[in-house]
Every structure is written in structure tokens, then in C-alpha cells.
Amino acid sequence: MKRFLTCLVALLIGSTVFANAEAHAEDGSKKEKFNVSDMIMHHIGDAHEWHLWGEGHEGTSVYLPVILIDGGLKVFSSSHFYHGEVKGHGKHTYLVGEGPAAGYAMSHEKIYKLNGHGELHFEGDHAENIKPWDFSITKNVAALFISFLLIILIMFSVAKFYKKNGAVAPKGIAKFVEPIIVFVRDDVAKSNIPDGKHGKYVPYLLTIFFFIWISNLLGLIPVLGANLTGNIAVTFFLAICTLLVTVLSGNKNYWGHIFATPGVPKALLPIMIPIEIVGIFTKPFALMIRLFANITAGHIIILALVSIIFLNQSAAWGALSVPMALFISVLELLVAFLQAYLFAMLSALFIGAAVEEAHH
Amino acid sequence: MDIVTPAYGLVFWTGIVFVILLFLLAKFAWKPILSAVNTREAKITDALEMAEKTKAEMKALQAQNEDLIKEARAERDAMMKDAKETTTRMIEEAKNGAKVEAEKVLASARETINSEKAAAISELKTQVAIFSIEIAEKVVRGELASDEKQKVLAEKLAEDINMN
Numbered sequence: 001m002k003r004f005l006t007c008l009v010a011l012l013i014g015s016t017v018f019a020n021a022e023a024h025a026e027d028g029s030k031k032e033k034f035n036v037s038d039m040i041m042h043h044i045g046d047a048h049e050w051h052l053w054g055e056g057h058e059g060t061s062v063y064l065p066v067i068l069i070d071g072g073l074k075v076f077s078s079s080h081f082y083h084g085e086v087k088g089h090g091k092h093t094y095l096v097g098e099g100p101a102a103g104y105a106m107s108h109e110k111i112y113k114l115n116g117h118g119e120l121h122f123e124g125d126h127a128e129n130i131k132p133w134d135f136s137i138t139k140n141v142a143a144l145f146i147s148f149l150l151i152i153l154i155m156f157s158v159a160k161f162y163k164k165n166g167a168v169a170p171k172g173i174a175k176f177v178e179p180i181i182v183f184v185r186d187d188v189a190k191s192n193i194p195d196g197k198h199g200k201y202v203p204y205l206l207t208i209f210f211f212i213w214i215s216n217l218l219g220l221i222p223v224l225g226a227n228l229t230g231n232i233a234v235t236f237f238l239a240i241c242t243l244l245v246t247v248l249s250g251n252k253n254y255w256g257h258i259f260a261t262p263g264v265p266k267a268l269l270p271i272m273i274p275i276e277i278v279g280i281f282t283k284p285f286a287l288m289i290r291l292f293a294n295i296t297a298g299h300i301i302i303l304a305l306v307s308i309i310f311l312n313q314s315a316a317w318g319a320l321s322v323p324m325a326l327f328i329s330v331l332e333l334l335v336a337f338l339q340a341y342l343f344a345m346l347s348a349l350f351i352g353a354a355v356e357e358a359h360h
Numbered sequence: 361m362d363i364v365t366p367a368y369g370l371v372f373w374t375g376i377v378f379v380i381l382l383f384l385l386a387k388f389a390w391k392p393i394l395s396a397v398n399t400r401e402a403k404i405t406d407a408l409e410m411a412e413k414t415k416a417e418m419k420a421l422q423a424q425n426e427d428l429i430k431e432a433r434a435e436r437d438a439m440m441k442d443a444k445e446t447t448t449r450m451i452e453e454a455k456n457g458a459k460v461e462a463e464k465v466l467a468s469a470r471e472t473i474n475s476e477k478a479a480a481i482s483e484l485k486t487q488v489a490i491f492s493i494e495i496a497e498k499v500v501r502g503e504l505a506s507d508e509k510q511k512v513l514a515e516k517l518a519e520d521i522n523m524n
Binding site: 041044045046108110134135136137138140141144145148151152155156158159162163166167168169174178181182185202203204206207210211231232233234236237238241292296 | 362363364365366367368369370371372373374375377378380381382384385386388389390391392393394395396397399400403
């Protein structure tokens with residue numbers, strides 16, 4: 001446990017240093033033809049296509065379905081945007097949809113309705129046009145489905161092993177997965193949720209742990225990986241889940257600590273109650289930010305290190321860039337596990353605090 | 361900043377996928393896996409407990425066996441001692457009996473010898489008396505065989521008497 005925390009602190013400090021280095025590199029490269037910042041933001045952001053290689057119209061991508069709710073459900077391939085006419089310039093570049101996407105335009109992966117003149121009107125960096133409800137299967141949603149399928153595939157085959165063989169020593173994939181399941185059950189759930197109440201929460205903690213871990217690992221695959229767990233929408237939902245589980249399991253003791261903190265004079269309660277209520281939300285908020293920031297930072301560092309080669313336009317820089325990127329990639333394998341563990345462990349800790357009985 | 365603004369579309373899909381994942385895994389994966397793992401752990405715990413119990417039982421049995429052996433040994437020793445005592449006593453008794461018997465025999469033998477001796481002596485006395493009388497008779501007869509001799513004797517006797 002202590003070792004994990006030490007690692008975490010080291011990683012956080014490390015990440016900050018690298019992030020700063022990245023910020024400086026960004027400033028210097030603005031005038032270059034190759035824009036590191038744009039490239040990195042494009043890679044860590046979401047998209048309506050799964051870009052594999054190549055540039056622009058010559059590139060190879062898997063076009064994902066766009067799903068819009070705008071006076072009815074509209075479903076069409078994102079190729080109708082990516083193959084559409086390019087308008088505007090610089091940060092105001094946008095793609096005008098064609099075919100079924102007619103009437104819409106996409107700028108920075110956001111879909112807008114064209115105005116009366118058939119164009120987008122920009123105010124600052126962002127277009128001012130009306131946005132239809134966008135429930136598209138984006139790259140991250142596709143990655144989400146892949147994670148889902150992979151986890152189901154692994155866990156069902158493990159479950160099948162036990163169903164077939166009964167309570168025997170594990171073999172094959174079960175041998176690999178079982179220690180992790182037992183680890184989550186004992187060291188995450190049992191040790192943080194007191195009074196033997198952990199049983200009910202083990203499935204949730206296991207699901208959250210494996211979902212984050214496997215998604216983290218998939219995200220590290222070059223070319224094919226998406227920044228799923230580094231997307232704040234995903235971590236937002238996971239944090240909401242932990243918040244709901246915590247609040248819904250809260251017992252008398254938990255609410256008592258929030259609305260009538262024991263040992264605090266009555267006069268101070270008007271100050272304490274708002275603080276405690278804010279406290280309910282800051283815990284999952286920290287979970288959301290921690291996972292998002294760690295995973296995104298990892299992706300940014302690797303991309304920035306690889307960018308050294310392209311900034312200098314010389315493969316010789318690979319001698320520096322490749323070992324460093326490799327080192328960070330290996331480190332990210334650890335972070336992938338660590339962040340999944342931390343998210344599950346802290347969730348268990350919050351749930352534990354909510355179900356704990358009063359100790360006088 | 362786009363990067364820190366959760367996109368509702370992705371939140372929506374994450375929600376659907378995660379809830380389905382949670383449901384499917386909880387029902388079809390975690391439940392059988394955890395129950396199998398728990399069952400196996402219980403089995404192992406039971407087996408270990410059983411082993412510990414058996415060990416304790418074995419120890420008790422061994423102790424009991426040792427006690428039994430000790431008891432048997434003590435009993436045997438006592439029996440041996442008894443037997444030895446009995447033998448010694450019997451030998452002693454036999455010895456004593458024999459001694460008494462021998463003394464008795466000796467005493468009776470002595471008595472017999474004494475009485476025989478007495479009888480022999482008395483008979484010898486009798487015989488000697490008889491022989492003495494016979495000799496005396498013979499002597500007397502010789503002394504008194506002729507008149508002359510009788511005269512001599514008578515004179516001698518008379519002389520003795522006279523002398524007195």
C-alpha cells in the first residue's frame with residue numbers, strides 16, 4: 001500500500017515536470033509547419049472517425065456512424081463530413097457535410113447546423129451556430145465497445161472455466177485473472193469496507209477496476225488505441241457511479257457526520273454542513289480528475305516525445321526520442337494498473353466511510 | 361477548453377455500456393467466479409483444519425499408545441517381580457522344608473542308633489554275663505573235677521575263712 005502511494009507521488013511529480021516541458025516545447029513549435037499542440041490535441045481528443053494513417057483525403061480511416069437528434073433521428077456515416085468541402089482556415093476550418101449530412105458542418109469534431117448562408121459563424125475559436133444533439137458512435141464510443149467486448153470475452157471464459165470444473169485450482173486464463181479478482185476482493189474491498197459489508201460492493205469494484213485497467217491498456221496500443229479513460233466524459237460517468245453508490249449506501253452514521261458532525265458546537269454547524277455537503281462531491285470529483293489527468297498526461301508525454309523527431313525533421317533524433325518514449329510507455333503500463341487500482345480503492349474507501357457503523 | 365468538458369454523447373454511451381457491463385459481469389462472471397473461489401477457499405480452510413485436527417488426534421493417540429505401553433511395561437515388571445518373589449519364596453520354603461525334613465530324619469536316625477546301641481549294649485551285657493557264667497561253670501567244673509581238687513579247694517576256702 002505504502003509502496004503504491006510512493007509510486008503515485010513520484011508519478012504525479014514526474015507528470016508535472018513532463019507536462020511543463022511539453023508546454024515549453026509547444027511555444028517554440030508554433031511557427032513550424034508541424035504543429036505539435038494540434039497533433040497532440042487531435043490524438044487525445046475524440047473524433048467521428050478512427051484514423052489509422054495518412055493525411056486528409058488520402059488518409060485511411062474507419063468512418064464511424066454519426067447519430068444526430070435534430071427534429072428526428074439522423075444516422076449516417078461520418079465520411080459525409082470527412083469527404084466534404086473544406087471551408088475556412090486555421091482554427092476556423094470546418095468540413096461541410098454532403099449527402100445525408102447536408103445542412104451540417106463539422107469543426108474540431110463538433111457538429112453544427114449551417115446558418116442561412118450555408119456557413120459557420122465563428123466568435124473567437126468556437127462556432128456560434130446551433131448544435132444538434134450528437135450521440136454519434138465516436139472513436140471513444142467504439143473503443144468503449146471494444147473494451148466491453150474484450151472484458152466480457154475474458155471474464156465469461158473465466159466464469160466458464162469455473163462452471164465447467166467447479167471449485168478447482170485455476171488453469172489458463174483463469175489462473176491469470178483469479179489472483180487479480182482475489183486482490184480486488186481482499187485488498188480493495190475487504191480492507192476498506194468495514195464490518196464485513198464488502199460483499200455487496202465487490203462486483204461493482206471488480207467491474208470498475210477491470211473496465212479502467214483494460215481500457216487503459218487498450219489506450220496504450222499505438223495507432224489502434226483511443227484515449228478512452230483519458231476522456232473526461234468517461235471518468236465523469238465512472239465518478240458519478242461511485243458518488244451514487246456512496247450516497248445510496250450512506251447509513252445513519254454517515255449522514256449524521258454530514259448534518260450533525262459529532263463534537264462540533266451547534267453554532268458552527270451552518271459552516272460545517274455546507275463544507276460537508278461539498279465534501280460529498282469533491283471526493284468523486286477528485287476521482288474523475290485523477291484518472292482523466294493521469295491517462296491523458298501519459299498520452300501527451302509519449303506523443304510529445306515522439307514529436308521530437310518530427311519537430312527536428314531528422315530520424316537521428318529517434319535515438320533520443322525512442323528510448324524515452326519507450327520508457328514512458330512501459331511506465332504507462334504501470335500507471336494503467338495503478339490508476340485502475342486507485343479508482344477502485346478510493347471508491348471502496350468512500351463506500352467504506354458511508355457504511356461504517358459509529359464507533360464510540 | 362474542450363478537453364475538460366464532458367461530451368454528453370460519450371457520457372450517454374459510457375453510461376449504457378458500463379451499466380450493461382456491470383449487470384452482465386455481476387450476473388454471469390463475478391457471481392460464478394467468486395462463488396467458486398469462495399468454495400475453494402472454504403474447502404482449503406476445511407482441509408487445513410481437518411489436517412490440524414487429525415494431527416492433534418494422532419498426537420493424542422500416540423500419547424495414549426505410549427501410556428498403554430508404559431502401563432503394560434509396568435504391569436510386566438510387576439508380574440516379573442511377583443514371579444521372582446514367588447520363586448525365591450518357594451525355593452526358600454523348599455530349602456527350609458528340606459532342612460527340617462533332613463533334621464527330622466537325622467534325629468530319628470540318631471534315636472534309632474541310640475536305641476540300637478542301647479539294645480546292643482544290653483545284649484552284649486547279657487551275652488557277656490552268660491559267657492561269664494559259662495566260663496565260671498567250666499572253671500568250677502574243672503576245679504571240682506576230682507576229689508583231690510575238691511579237697512584242695514575246700515582247704516583253701518577253709519584257710520581263707522580261718523585267716524579271717
